[in-house]
Amino acid sequence: MQTRRVTLALAVVAAVLSIASPAHAQCPSGTTDPSQLLFGTWTFHMRGQVGSTQFAAAGQFMASIQSRRGIPVPTLTITQSSSDGSRLQTFTGSFQVFPDCSGGTLTFNTADTSTRPSQFDFWFDEFFTEIRFVSTNSGIAVKGTAEMF
Numbered sequence: 544m545q546t547r548r549v550t551l552a553l554a555v556v557a558a559v560l561s562i563a564s565p566a567h568a569q570c571p572s573g574t575t576d577p578s579q580l581l582f583g584t585w586t587f588h589m590r591g592q593v594g595s596t597q598f599a600a601a602g603q604f605m606a607s608i609q610s611r612r613g614i615p616v617p618t619l620t621i622t623q624s625s626s627d628g629s630r631l632q633t634f635t636g637s638f639q640v641f642p643d644c645s646g647g648t649l650t651f652n653t654a655d656t657s658t659r660p661s662q663f664d665f666w667f668d669e670f671f672t673e674i675r676f677v678s679t680n681s682g683i684a685v686k687g688t689a690e691m692f
Contacts, residue, residue, distance in 0.1 A: 570644035571671065577640040578617050580671050581606040581647070587623075589687025591678070598685060600625035603692065604649075606638055621651055636660070649676060661685075 570577055588601040602623030609618040619636035623629070632653070640647040646666035653661060661683070665676035671691075678685040 574644065577642055577644045577647075578606075578608070578638070580644055580667065581617075581638055581640055582608075584692040585674070585689040586692050587676075587687055587689035589676070589685050591683070591685035593683050593685065596627075598626055600687075604636070604651075604689070619649065619651070644671075646674070648679075665689075 571580075574580065584603055584605045586601075586603050588599070590597075590599040592598060600623045602621060604619045604621040606617070606619055608615045610616070617638045617640075619638055620633070621636055622631060622633045624631055634652055636649060636651045638647060638649050644667065646664065649663040649665055651661040651663075659680070662679045663676040663685075664679055665674040667674055673688060673690045675688050676686065
């Protein structure tokens, strides 16, 4: 009797595993443009190191599509305060969402024109209301999260 239960349990587990979808992101039903998943206002915070200096920042960014000469351009409008003394600094950026809706890229064009833009890879949580991001700039070890506001 015990062997029959174990065999039945193993058969059920095997059946469930065979029909379960692979562990990868999928766009929500009805999504025609993955970039729309980022549209809106997000509150973020990040911390880490820039070179040998500790760094932290918090603020908000708004993701939208702006039209430039009739061409849609994914645009970020960012306001942040940071540990380097910048307070309520406003600047622009851009973004891209991967076709599978798993995440994408963010680019922050800081007001300091002597530095290159800060670039991040990000990933959505399962409900597309929070992202986790990490810097992809060499020499910058910064990570953070953002939540839909």
